[in-house]
Amino acid sequence: MNSNPHIPDGHVLYLHGFRSSPRSYKARVVQQRMERAGRAHDLTCPQLPASPKAAMDLVLGLVERHRDNLAIIGSSLGGFYATWLAERFHCRAALLNPAVDPLSRLEQHVGTTTAWHSDEPFEFKQEYIEELAALKIAHITDPQRYFLLAATGDEVLDYRDMVAHYAGAHQHVIDGGDHAISEFERHVDEVLAFCGIEQKERNEGTAGSEQAS
Numbered sequence: 533m534n535s536n537p538h539i540p541d542g543h544v545l546y547l548h549g550f551r552s553s554p555r556s557y558k559a560r561v562v563q564q565r566m567e568r569a570g571r572a573h574d575l576t577c578p579q580l581p582a583s584p585k586a587a588m589d590l591v592l593g594l595v596e597r598h599r600d601n602l603a604i605i606g607s608s609l610g611g612f613y614a615t616w617l618a619e620r621f622h623c624r625a626a627l628l629n630p631a632v633d634p635l636s637r638l639e640q641h642v643g644t645t646t647a648w649h650s651d652e653p654f655e656f657k658q659e660y661i662e663e664l665a666a667l668k669i670a671h672i673t674d675p676q677r678y679f680l681l682a683a684t685g686d687e688v689l690d691y692r693d694m695v696a697h698y699a700g701a702h703q704h705v706i707d708g709g710d711h712a713i714s715e716f717e718r719h720v721d722e723v724l725a726f727c728g729i730e731q732k733e734r735n736e737g738t739a740g741s742e743q744a745s
Contacts, residue, residue: 542728543598545591545617546577549608549631550638551647553579558607558628558716565720569729580610582656584663587613599623603727608689608711609634616667618677626679626723629686629711632697635664675700679726681719683709702726 611630
């Protein structure tokens with residue numbers, strides 16, 4: 533990967549969390565900032581299928597041509613995926629309250645459920661737990677490639693697991709907050725800067741407060 537942190541042709545991949553979508557609050561904030569930087573065409577933000585294997589197959593097909601100038605932002609389960617991809621592509625990854633070991637937690641969701649932004653049901657199958665296990669990274673190989681944004685007030689995941697798993701990485705631990713990082717607009721510029729995207733101006737407005745990852 534290009535060692536210059538502000539690569540002019542850099543591409544950003546955003547991966548949402550479980551039951552979420554590209555319409556989530558944080559995904560939309562990233563999209564707005566990329567547009568403001570004149571870099572909307574440098575963002576890929578797909579709707580991920582429930583199957584982890586299918587999700588990664590989809591992403592690999594979408595970003596293969598960007599593998600030499602790719603940075604990834606992953607939220608919650610998307611952070612778990614982002615870690616696997618970062619180890620594969622040797623690229624930067626910014627992780628937003630990432631799921632370090634989602635296997636046992638998602639075991640509870642086996643069956644039919646719905647997404648945050650749709651009433652359409654989808655099935656999370658038992659076999660998907662095995663697919664998740666195949667993507668687990670026990671130890672990251674180059675901490676400097678990672679940026680962790682974690683909230684001590686995360687009501688879903690324990691931030692201490694995140695801090696330990698990404699030891700040595702760039703870390704910003706928010707005192708309080710929540711799993712959705714409702715104050716994400718305050719931190720998005722820092723996230724994108726790590727990914728190599730410079731902002732032309734800061735946005736002091738708000739983009740909503742949907743509680744999804």
